Amino acid sequence: LESSAVLLRQDADAFCAQEAPTNSELGELRVKWQTVSQSWQSIQWLKVGPILEESRIFRMQYWPDSNDAVAKGLADLLERQEEVTPDFVAGRNVGAQGLPALEVLLYSDEPDTSLLTADDKLKRCEVLTAVSSNVEMMSKQLLNAWLADGGNYRATFIEGTGEFSGPVDVVEEVVTNWLEQLERLKDEKIITPMADAR
Numbered sequence: 001l002e003s004s005a006v007l008l009r010q011d012a013d014a015f016c017a018q019e020a021p022t023n024s025e026l027g028e029l030r031v032k033w034q035t036v037s038q039s040w041q042s043i044q045w046l047k048v049g050p051i052l053e054e055s056r057i058f059r060m061q062y063w064p065d066s067n068d069a070v071a072k073g074l075a076d077l078l079e080r081q082e083e084v085t086p087d088f089v090a091g092r093n094v095g096a097q098g099l100p101a102l103e104v105l106l107y108s109d110e111p112d113t114s115l116l117t118a119d120d121k122l123k124r125c126e127v128l129t130a131v132s133s134n135v136e137m138m139s140k141q142l143l144n145a146w147l148a149d150g151g152n153y154r155a156t157f158i159e160g161t162g163e164f165s166g167p168v169d170v171v172e173e174v175v176t177n178w179l180e181q182l183e184r185l186k187d188e189k190i191i192t193p194m195a196d197a198r
Contacts, residue, residue, distance in 0.1 A: 001039040005132075005139035008032040008102075012132040015097075015115075016125035027114060028105045030106050034134065037099050047183035048173055049153045050145035056138050059090075059097040064188055069095030074104055084126050086133035098138075099133050 011032045015021050027153035041061060044051075051057045062069055073096025077084050089097055107130045111117045115124055153162075160167035 001036065002136075002139040002143040004032070004039050005136040008036050010131040012129050012175060016129050021116065023116060023180050026106070032097070033102055035104055037103075039133045040099060042052070045177055046174070047177050047180075049157065050151065053143075053145075054192065055094060056142065058094040060135065060138055061076045061099045062097075063096060066101065069093055070100040070104060071095075073097070074127070077101075077130050078123055082195045084123075086130050086137060089127075089130045090137070090148040094175060097131065097134050099135065102128065102135065111154075166174045174192070 010031075014030055015025055015029050018025070031082065044057065044061065047057060050073075053059075073093035076093065077089065077096050080088075082161075095101065103148050105115060108114050108118075115121055115128065118124055146153050148154060156162040156164070157170060160170045164170050164173065
């Protein structure tokens with residue numbers, strides 16, 4: 001997650017530094033977003049430790065978004081007259097901080113909202129780079145929290161200390177998290193979309 005988030009942020013910076021980025025370059029940036037998103041999907045089910053701190057799990061991906069937090073948060077950032085910085089983004093609505101906000105920015109193909117043709121494309125790029133930096137920062141924080149020479153949450157997890165009452169508690173928590181994720185996948189990512197398709 002961390003390495004793909006770094007690449008996404010670097011590519012977002014490079015894309016937005018150009019006067020007239022191309023559709024092909026936007027496509028390459030979308031691929032970088034997909035890689036980060038897939039990396040996140042592979043770990044987001046494990047809801048223990050650092051991912052829960054500072055609401056990182058929701059800041060990284062606020063979904064399902066039943067109250068339209070992503071659109072509202074993104075609109076607030078785009079309407080801001082002052083420069084939108086990564087630090088500013090990190091303190092805003094969770095919907096505007098992570099992968100869904102980037103998805104909206106990257107996949108808007110309407111002429112008035114596209115990163116290539118919108119009248120406010122410079123502001124959209126400013127928001128894109130700030131949110132990309134925020135995703136990178138959260139990814140680095142997560143990685144550091146697990147590393148032995150960082151927060152060493154790995155030792156807590158393996159030994160069953162800290163918030164756990166022992167190794168058995170860790171296994172139970174992992175199994176519970178996994179079963180909850182399977183239910184969530186079934187209910188929110190399979191049944192709901194299939195019902196909408198009918």
